[in-house]
Amino acid sequence: MVTIEYIVDLVNKHNVWRGKECINLVASENVMSPLAKRLYVSDFMHRYNEHFEKSHYQGTKYCMEIEGFVKRIFGERFNTDKVEPRPLSGGQANLIVLAALTSPGDTIISVGLTSGAHVSHTKFGVVGVLRLEEKVAVNNEDLTIDVDATARLIREKNPKVIILGRSLVLFPEPIKELREEIGWDIPILYDVAHVFGLIYAGKFQEPFEDGADIITTSTHKTFPGPQGGMIIAKKDFPDKLWEKIYYTTFPGLVYNHHIHRLPALVVTALEMNAYGEEYATQIIKNAKKLAEELYDRGLKVLCADRGFTETHQILVDVRDYGGGAKVAEILEDNNIIVTKVALPWDTPKDATENPSGIRIGVQEMTRYGMKEEHMVTLAEFFDRILNRRENVRREVTVFRKNFQKVHYCFNNI
Secondary structure: OOOHHHHHHHHHHHHHHHHHHOEEOOOOOOOOOHHHHHHHOOHHHHOOOOEOOOEOOOOOHHHHHHHHHHHHHHHHHHOOOOEEOOOOOHHHHHHHHHHHHOOOOOEEEEOOHHHOOOHHHOOOOHHHHOOOEEEEOOEOOOOOEOHHHHHHHHHHHOOOEEEEOOOOOOOOOOHHHHHHHHOOOOOEEEEOOOOHHHHHOOOOOOHHHHOOOEEEEEOOOOOOOOOOEEEEEOOOOOHHHHHHHHHHHHHHHOOOOOOOHHHHHHHHHHHHHHHHHHHHHHHHHHHHHHHHHHHHOOOEEOOHHHOOOOOOEEEEEOHHHOOHHHHHHHHHHOOEEOEEEOOOOOOHHHHHHOOOEEEEEOHHHHHOOOOHHHHHHHHHHHHHHHHOOOOOHHHHHHHHOOOOOOOOOOOOO
16 A cells, blocks of 8 residues: 555655765766755746746746746857747757747658667657658767768758757767858757756857757756756847747647746856856866776777767767666666667667667766766776676765765855
């Protein structure tokens, strides 16, 4: 029988395990600051605020003010007045943009699922739901686009939208080079969900300067805010097309945009204004150091010839250890949490059952204060677990006790 006590106990167990005992290396997760977390729980979570310029509900004057702050802060960072913070996820943001800019039967270009595209970029997700035809860009072994070959594909297929950005992202997309080849007629949608914090902090490519027209993102990966999504278009993006995106958001697809997350989002943006450059710099240092240490211990870390990564992510081919699903389970047994991932050579069956790789992200543990010297310890844990077949769960738990405080945030408010 399910009881209140049982549910409370489950939540408490999870909070202790994932919050205090595990080394969380999931590349799509992060933690909010104590202040953002405190503001996340408020009366706003009980309220609606469906609106165009003016709310359809009464009692929303503070809701509208906070949403205005969100638009202003992100608009100032990206030099635009075209900011839409109502999507509830990066995937929903992709749905909104594609629904606004395409019609059933249109062709889009995606980087492809096994080369790191988010499922919403593909026929298995949003693209399929909208009945669009997906053509896959030509990718290099380092999960970047072959510009010449992809430009030929674009000229041949004349897509309505080009979708760049990946869930497996090690390096910037060659947007500038692609623009030089194809011109400016076709909009480029750049899904920056994973690297949004690095971009916001000025430590990755500048999407609009490079030639993207729209970015979609989540707000909870390298940008350490509440879970949610956002759409931002460049300043000179056509007003008529932005209007389509605006009205596709509401009244098209979003009715309750969970306004309780917006105060936490504003606070996170202000924290990133103050500490983001330091935080993003440390993320990249940690990712490179962990990749090097894993590689030195015999793990097949991808892209050694390019310095492994320029983001928070590391990709490892673990076929020699039984595949991504098996390795992720073994690591979880040792309180190290990663995700299995398909790599470019995987078949569709491999991708869904036991793909070749694991994906490691260092952004959350960096937020908890880990630096390069701690990456050496993490690599040693991996070595002992995978190469020496040891169980180090107890040692991992003890090590994690040193990293309980969230850094790069406002602490005294």
